[in-house]
Amino acid sequence: MTPEELCERLMSFALRVARMAEALPGGLVASNAAGQIVRSSSSAASNYRASQRGRSHKDFASKVGIALEEADETAFWLEYIVRYGFVEESRMRELCQEADELVRILATIRKRTRE
Numbered sequence: 406m407t408p409e410e411l412c413e414r415l416m417s418f419a420l421r422v423a424r425m426a427e428a429l430p431g432g433l434v435a436s437n438a439a440g441q442i443v444r445s446s447s448s449a450a451s452n453y454r455a456s457q458r459g460r461s462h463k464d465f466a467s468k469v470g471i472a473l474e475e476a477d478e479t480a481f482w483l484e485y486i487v488r489y490g491f492v493e494e495s496r497m498r499e500l501c502q503e504a505d506e507l508v509r510i511l512a513t514i515r516k517r518t519r520e
Contacts, residue, residue, distance in 0.1 A: 408457050411510065415450035415472070418503050422446040422479060425500060429491050438491070442482035449475035449507070466518045473511040480504040 406414075423446070426439035449472045456468030483501050487494045 406510070412450070412454050412457065415453050415476075415507065418500075418507060419443075419446040419450040421500060421503075422483075425492070425497075429486070434489065435491055438482055438486050438489070442479055442486070445475045445478040445482060448472075449479060449511075453511070462518070466515065469511060469515050469518060473508065473515055476504060476507045476511055480508055 423443050426443050429435040429439045452468045452472040452475060456465050456472065459465035459468055480501065483497055483504055486492055487497050487501075
């Protein structure tokens with residue numbers, strides 16, 4: 406996968422997460438989860454994109470690390486939303502799987518960057 410393809414995959418993921426968050430009910434807990442998951446998923450996408458424009462190897466590694474943390478946080482919020490009962494697990498399976506895959510991809514990039 407090229408860096409451009411990963412940028413697009415992260416953007417598409419962030420948009421899918423945002424659409425899911427828009428469909429959550431309007432209570433306090435759901436609103437908090439929706440806000441958190443929209444921020445973390447879009448931050449993963451924007452930080453990886455920024456890593457591609459990094460001024461140095463250290464800057465690249467830092468941005469990839471932030472993207473990884475945000476992707477992992479998104480995975481947390483997806484699980485939280487399912488466990489709270491806002492959305493059935495079967496309807497979230499694809500998003501959860503994509504979050505896990507993105508976390509693994511970003512972790513591999515970070516590991517290789519450190520070597």
